[in-house]
Amino acid sequence: MKLLHTSDWHLGQSFFTKSRKAEHQAFLNWLLEQVTAHEIDAVIVAGDIFDTGTPPSYAREMYNRFIVAISRLNCTLVVLGGNHDSVSTLNESKQLVACLNTHVVANVASHDTNADTDSVQPSDNQIIELKNSAGATGAILCAIPFIRPRDVIQSRAGESGLEKRQALGEAIKQHYHQLYQAALTVRDEKQLDVPIIATGHLTALGVSQSDSVRDIYIGTLDGFAADGFPPADYIALGHIHRPQIVAKSEHIRYSGSPIPLSFDELKTTKQVVMVTFSGGETEAITPLEVPLFQTMAVIKGDLGTIETRLKAFETVPPDQPVWLCIEVETQDYLSDLPQRIQALTEEMPVEVLQLRRSRNTARQTLNQIERETLAELTPEDVFAKRLELENFESEAEQLRLGRIKQQFRQIVAEVENPEQVPESNFEPNSEPNA
Structure with a gap:
């Protein structure tokens, strides 16, 4: 099983009045070439597909054309919503692109609330069985997009700022572990020898940001502690534009944005991350350098x-x-x-x-x-x-x-x-x- 981890495309971005259309199209073409060259089974986009909640029409067209193109390569595409993405914009074509082997998880779609803890239970559509080239399940994905506080907790009157931060951090941690346990159940019931992968679009503590990253969880949660992640075999993160390893754990990574979204991002090489699994074991984690399409x-x-x-x-x-x-x-x-x-x-x-x-x-x-x-x-x-x-x-x-x-x-x-x-x-x- 092979997957590619990418994030933070920000399609439709205007950079000091300059359009990034040509760069983004060149990147998407390059990404399709990597899918073919490396025989990739699944591509995970960990949030911020678009730069704004109301992307220009050309950005939507670019997104749709990519989905059609990658579906022809017998490759599964998983699209996670980010803090820049509009839930309604991503969901408007969700059922249609599902026919093209594309899974869209725009938000934490809760369907049940635990009355004892006021926490929200994860939705079934966040557990996805990723297929390999033979059509068999090659991995189980805990598809977690950007988590808005209202999606996982109910606010209480009289809570202090510290209590709100602690409650949100605990709710996010609980959401991850509930999904991980659900993935374990699927793997055990079907007796599968496959890895479990998780995603996220948030700020993990101890990472290096760039000028183009906009703060999330302002006034509520500054960052999520890496020890709150479950023991998944690989955790594909988005939101931070510089590629990096989290908490010295090789399997927890930010792929970073594929093009420089601010001048200070020129200090780092852009990449996507290729992860190869053999059965349930991680065989290799290989960054693939993305060319610079605009000098x-x-x-x-x-x-x-x-x-x-x-x-x-x-x-x-x-x-x-x-x-x-x-x-x-x-x-x-x-x-x-x-x-x-x-x-x-x-x-x-x-x-x-x-x-x-x-x-x-x-x-x-x-x-x-x-x-x-x-x-x-x-x-x-x-x-x-x-x-x-x-x-x-x-x-x-x-x-x-x-x-x-x-x-x-x-x-x-x-x-x-x-x-x-x-x-x-x-x-x-x-x-x-x-």
Whole structure:
């Protein structure tokens, strides 16, 4: 049994006003080639098929054409809903694509509630028997999409923020283990020697995020502890765009997004993950590198350095311009900076999608700290100095800065006056990189 694990396609994304249509189509064509070349039995897409809940028509058409194409390769496709996906959008064609060997699990479709625990029981359609090339069951899948709090718990009046986070974490853990037990029952009843696979679209604790990842479970759950996963043979995760192993466990992985969704994602190679099973044992876990279908680059330095580095793109074909992020380092505020950059690039086969100013305060701040003792600084002083090392120039970044400052003030108030700050007033949101 062979499967491919991918996630976070974000079909329909607009990147600084640029469409990703050509890149996504090239990726889907490449993915079909891998299915054929490696004789893949099943492809799992672990959430965020689309970039928004109302994707453009071309993105829906691309999705539908891919389903038709992969069905002709005798390969099962499993589509899991992510936090960007609209449940209704994915479900509108669910019954139709089921005729094309495609399983769509858009959300946790509950059908029963445990009166004792207020937890929701998993739906039967989340247990899927994946077929191999011979038409026999080659694996049992616990198909778990993005879990919304309302899907697995019932809120209680008077709960503190901590109690809500604990309740949600426990409910997600319970949902995973209930599905795993259901998969074990199927395997035992049918006496199958096959692996059990689980999926997920969430933030597992201890992973590295990128600028394009939007926080989920804001104010409720910052991350799900990896020890809450059941002992499945492979766990295919989505939501984090950088490919990585979770909690040093080779079988728990984020495949990452197939194309760079932000400039900081250029630091890592994009991949899908091929998993090979022999009977019920994992034989190999092999990342397959995804080609870069659109040349992108980040250039940092003063104007002279930037001009020099731009010369590397002189031989680029004019019909395939490089998308650039330029970060200018200068001690002076240049009011005509955009015009200067335009003059440097107007004859070049490049398109500047992001222009940033580097505040270049790191060295100045470090020199100042050397002359100060910690006793002379208040917590607010230390925090302010740390924020000076970050860039918060866009509107979204300014909103994020406001959330960070508000959270910091709440934390300081709670530490200094714990008896005056009710626990329920503190509901942190996830700001892992601040």
